Amino acid sequence: MRFQMHAQTLEEVEEYFLHRAIQSLHEGWDWDGKLTPLTWKGETWGMRAMFQDAEKTLYQSVYVLDQHTGKGHFSRYIKAHPTPIVTAPDCHVEEYLQSKDIPYKILGKFTQTPEYRIVAEKLDDRYAQRSKLHYMNHIDEGLAVLVDLGASEQAMRAFTLHVLFQADADLAQHAALASTVTEDPYVLLLALEYRNIANAYLSKREIQSIEEIALSPLPEVNDMLRADKVQNYKDFLLYHKGTHPRSEALERYFHNWLARLDISLERFDQWKTRLDVKPHLQRTPPLEA
Numbered sequence: 001m002r003f004q005m006h007a008q009t010l011e012e013v014e015e016y017f018l019h020r021a022i023q024s025l026h027e028g029w030d031w032d033g034k035l036t037p038l039t040w041k042g043e044t045w046g047m048r049a050m051f052q053d054a055e056k057t058l059y060q061s062v063y064v065l066d067q068h069t070g071k072g073h074f075s076r077y078i079k080a081h082p083t084p085i086v087t088a089p090d091c092h093v094e095e096y097l098q099s100k101d102i103p104y105k106i107l108g109k110f111t112q113t114p115e116y117r118i119v120a121e122k123l124d125d126r127y128a129q130r131s132k133l134h135y136m137n138h139i140d141e142g143l144a145v146l147v148d149l150g151a152s153e154q155a156m157r158a159f160t161l162h163v164l165f166q167a168d169a170d171l172a173q174h175a176a177l178a179s180t181v182t183e184d185p186y187v188l189l190l191a192l193e194y195r196n197i198a199n200a201y202l203s204k205r206e207i208q209s210i211e212e213i214a215l216s217p218l219p220e221v222n223d224m225l226r227a228d229k230v231q232n233y234k235d236f237l238l239y240h241k242g243t244h245p246r247s248e249a250l251e252r253y254f255h256n257w258l259a260r261l262d263i264s265l266e267r268f269d270q271w272k273t274r275l276d277v278k279p280h281l282q283r284t285p286p287l288e289a
Contacts, residue, residue, distance in 0.1 A: 001125050002019050002124055002125055002136060003016055003090065003124075005090075005091070007063065007066060008066050009065075010035075010044065010283075013046075013063045013065070014035060014047075017047070017049045017061070017063070018277065018278060019137075020049075020088065020107075021033075021049075021051075021277045022140045022277055023088075023108060023111065023136075023140045024051065024107050024108065025140060025143070025144035025274070025277075026110060026140060026143035026144040026146070026147050027053075027054070027109070027147075028054030029051050029054070029086075029107060030051065030052045031050070031051050031052075031280075032280060033277065033280025033281045033282055034049070034050065034283075035049055035281065035282070036287050037283065037286040037287070038287055038289050039287065039288050039289070040076070040289065043068075044065070044286065045064060045065055045068035045071070046065055046077075047062075047063050047065075048060055048062050048287070049061045049063075050083075051086050051107075053086075053105065057084075058084075059084050059085060059086035059104075060081070060083045060085060061085065061087065062077065077289045078102055080289055081289060082102075084102075084103040084104055084105060085103070085105075086104065086105050087104055087105075088108045088111070089111065089112055090108075090111075094106065110143070110156065113160070114181065114182060114183060115157040115161050115181060115182050115187065116139075116157075116160050118164075118177070118180075118181050119139060119160050119161065119164060120136060122164065123136050123139075123163065133235065138232070138235075141231045142224075142227035142228055142231045143159065143160070144274070144275060145226065145271055146159060146223060146224070146227045149223050149226060151220065151224075151227075154187050155190060155220035155221075155224055157182060157187045158187045158188075158191040158194065158220065158221075158224060159194075159224045159227055161181055161191040162191050162194045162195065162198075162224065164177065164181065165191055165192060166195045166198060166199065171195070193216055193218055193221045194216075194224050194225070196216075197214060197215065197221055197225065198225060198228065200213075200214050201213045201256075201257075203249055203250050203253040210259050210260045211260075213256060213257070215260065215261075222261065225257070226261050229254060229257040229258060229261065229263070230258075230268060230272075230275075231275065233254040233258070234268075234271070234272045234275055234276065236250055236251075236254060
């Protein structure tokens with residue numbers, strides 16, 4: 001599962017925090033990858049991760065293992081370590097934090113938009129067979145690129161939706177949802193225009209010049225293309241280059257798109273480093289708390 005809410009092992013908690021860190025990228029949050037097991041009298045009851053928001057304020061996220069809930073571990077811990085808490089809406093702990101006067105901040109407000117919610121419902125625990133990457137990683141990482149580009153919220157909402165409509169099979173399957181996936185007709189228009197432009201140049205099409213790649217008259221769609229190609233090329237380099245049967249053709253394809261979209265390799269490398277949070281994951285020595 002992408003977000004296991006009843007984890008019983010530290011390995012499950014590591015996976016949870018990894019995906020939460022990816023999801024938080026588009027709101028400007030940073031995680032150093034360090035995870036600290038929390039123990040009491042020699043028994044491990046949870047794990048802590050430290051996050052910084054866009055203003056560089058430090059927050060902590062504490063995960064209590066399912067078999068240790070209701071034993072008072074978190075209450076005792078937070079009294080000794082009162083750094084403010086960061087939590088997400090789907091954790092459903094806001095009422096508890098308020099009742100205990102524990103300072104906190106909510107992460108993931110964009111995830112409550114109707115566009116994100118319906119796509120997460122469709123894709124949340126689905127992953128690619130080849131890379132084992134969750135499909136929602138593509139959305140979360142692409143949104144982070146859009147934020148860096150200064151793209152509009154309408155572009156972000158449309159980018160979230162594009163996976164429901166881009167491929168012919170997906171369009172046929174989800175067409176009936178068109179009137180319910182968004183409250184903004186322009187967002188739906190952007191998603192469909194993205195389908196139009198992105199599908200006009202796929203990796204199996206050979207071109208002689210990048211000028212043959214059509215861009216959209218709508219700048220929001222071109223920003224969506226930038227987010228998509230940066231994220232996809234990042235995954236290609238990490239998981240497919242040299243092993244995919246069409247590796248060389250795909251490499252040309254991504255280079256063509258980056259050139260057409262005015263993305264330098266230096267800028268791409270900056271995004272690649274930021275989006276690839278997994279290499280930073282490490283456990284620190286346990287904290288008796």
